[in-house]
Amino acid sequence: MEIEQLEKVASQVRRDIVRMVHGCQSGHPGGSLGCTELLVALYFERMKLKEHDGKVVFDMDGKDEDLFFLSNGHISPVWYSVLARKGYFPVSELATFRKLDSRLQGHPTTHEHLEGIRIASGSLGQGLSVALGAATAKKLNNDKGTVYVLMGDGEQQEGQVWEAATFAPHHQVDNLIAFIDLNGQQIDGPTVKVMNNRDLGAKYEAFGWEVINIEEGNDMAAVLKGLYEAKGRLGHGRPIMVLLHTGMGYGVDFMMGSHKWHGVAPNDEQLAAALAQLDETLGDY
Amino acid sequence: MKKYTFTEKKDTRSGFGAGMHVLGQQNPNVVALCADLVGSLKLEPFIKENPERFIQCGISEANMIGVSAGLTIGGKIPFATTFANFATGRVYDQIRQSVAYSNKNVKICASHAGLTLGEDGATHQILEDIGMMKMLPGMTVINPCDYNQTKAATIAIADHDGPVYLRFGRPVIPIFTDPDQKFEIGKAWMVNEGTDVSIIATGHMVWEAIQAGEMLEAEGINAEIINIHTIKPLDEEAILKSVEKTGCVVTAEEHNRIGGLGDSVAQVLVKNKLVPQEYVAVNDSFGESGTPAQLLEKYGLDAKHIVEAAKRAIARK
Incomplete structure (x- = not known):
């Protein structure tokens, strides 16, 4: 897909995110908006996905395809929107987000059998371990697919992340690309103030990872280039960590760069102001 | 009273190791994981024959549970192994979210459960694990009673699609069940039919219950003894059928x-x-260091205490 087209998808995904969060007056728009380019680039361009008659199909085992895991499950709006726009389930279902009897739970789950989701996430720090297991299963199955996993930067404060960080190079899990959404914000404020992670790149390098930076994580071309580079480093005995520098709330001016929009829904007025900044490219749900 | 004799004593964890050895040969999807306790879990025969299907996780139990959950995506059947304390309490949230809520086909296999690991003391003697695991929706909870039953249970859970908590232990105890038994998840085993009191026991306490049954018989009391190896799902029918007949119950567990x-x-x-109903169980306390026999006696779990509980239950009828 051309960059322009990907950017159009991203614009629609951003509209979906703010509308979904507004629709139920809860959820996490900030991190979702910030990771939009990454998820669109992965699902619409870089990931090898199972298809039948030109349509994506889902099965839990995901053999011979690339897999994506969302460890920071609270940014479910961006994932749900991308999955729906890719064709995993009807976009109309986005209207049910966080409502009773919905498959689109506040945090992603497998419990309601939503196509595209392979593990529950929300309690932080568990996704990297799960992705390592899935990547190991691929190796045991002689499956050439790649496993992708996204974590938050605040999430790096969870101890389990560092258990997994130690495991991956030891077992040479080199069919995995992990991302940290480096937006510098968490619920209680800037990450450096709440609990300073210091130099995450140096930490992962010291643990034995290949570390790549995508400095412009909200620039589609830069994200595509970074993903291409990361993929090129697979298969050499080391796991890949991509530090994705993003802006929390990117794309909606009043939500940008502040932890205040981590988990707050816009009111009617704010929704209108947000949508005025985002082109409706694929049709609202 | 049906006579139970034994020629050999072994630990239930060795039954687990023997079961894993068989699974290694029979089921190519079985993968073993361990958190730096390979010797304690008796995994050497499995690892020797299937080195590519063994994943050493180091002392990182939370990661081990997550990796296990991930392995199921792709059709593997992971057996995550460590001591019961580190397999449950330490990683409850990981089991809850990544395994139980996600309905992943992970087998959590836990040795050194209960008081009878002995000298290591209360830090390692988990007495709350059955409770934690049975509260998780969809989790199957199994606590077999001897070497043969543990081996059979280990093999059986590989064919069960869904999360399982398999609990076993360290002490060497008599082998009194059939080596060729068919292990049926959720199906109670009638150890001895009786009429005066139902003794419902799990794990190491089944042998204590058999000894208690013999002591009661000497006093003219005819005890029915039932082995509940699967605590969840519970064989309610077997329990109700028994109490219809006996009119009172003693439950016995190392928990x-x-x-x-x-x-x-x-x-x-x-x-x-x-x-x-009378409980033979630990009275809401932690354990301590000691030999298994000393601990069972001090904490009120041995055959003598089952006998006393049976008499109390009968007196309350």
Whole structure:
């Protein structure tokens, strides 16, 4: 897909995110908006996905395809929107987000059998371990697919992340690309103030990872280039960590760069102001 | 009283190791994981024959549970192994979210459960694990009673699609069940038919219950003994059928009296048929260092205490 087209998808995904969060007056728009380019680039361009008659199909085992895991499950709006726009389930279902009897739970789950989701996430720090297991299963199955996993930067404060960080190079899990959404914000404020992670790149390098930076994580071309580079480093005995520098709330001016929009829904007025900044490219749900 | 004799004593964890050895040869999807306790879990035969299907996780139990959950995506059947304390309490949230809520086909296999690991003391003697695991929706909870039953259970759970908690232990105890038994998840085993009191026991306490049955017989009391190896799903039918006949119950488990087998049985009785029940269990306390026999005696779990509980239950009829 051309960059322009990907950017159009991203614009629609951003509209979906703010509308979904507004629709139920809860959820996490900030991190979702910030990771939009990454998820669109992965699902619409870089990931090898199972298809039948030109349509994506889902099965839990995901053999011979690339897999994506969302460890920071609270940014479910961006994932749900991308999955729906890719064709995993009807976009109309986005209207049910966080409502009773919905498959689109506040945090992603497998419990309601939503196509595209392979593990529950929300309690932080568990996704990297799960992705390592899935990547190991691929190796045991002689499956050439790649496993992708996204974590938050605040999430790096969870101890389990560092258990997994130690495991991956030891077992040479080199069919995995992990991302940290480096937006510098968490619920209680800037990450450096709440609990300073210091130099995450140096930490992962010291643990034995290949570390790549995508400095412009909200620039589609830069994200595509970074993903291409990361993929090129697979298969050499080391796991890949991509530090994705993003802006929390990117794309909606009043939500940008502040932890205040981590988990707050816009009111009617704010929704209108947000949508005025985002082109409706694929049709609202 | 049916006669139970034995020619050999072994630890239930060795039954687990033997079961894993068989699974390694029979089921190519079985993968073993361990958190730096390979010797304690008796995994050497499996690892020797299937080195590519063994994943050493180091002392990182939370990661081990997550990796196990991930392995199921792709069709593997992971057996995550460590001591019961580190397999449950330490990683409850990981099991809850990545395994139980996600309905992943992970087998959590836990040795050194209960008081009878002995000298290591209370930090390692988990007495709350059955409660924690049975509260998780969809989790199957199994606590076999001897070497043969543990081996059979280990092999059986590989064919069960869904999360399982398999609990076993360290002490060497008599082997008294059939080496060729068919292990049926959720199906109680009638150890001895009787008429005066139902003794419902799990894990290491089944042998204590058999000894108690013999002591009771000497006093003219005819005890029915039932082995509940699967605490969840519970064989309610077997329990109710037994109490219809005996009119009172003793539950025996190497676990806190809060949240274990006794409470599961009590729920069934409250709902269906109220009869007196006596608990043989740890009285809401932590354990301590000592030999297994000393600990069972001090904490009120040995055959003598089952006998006393049976008499109390009968007196309350």
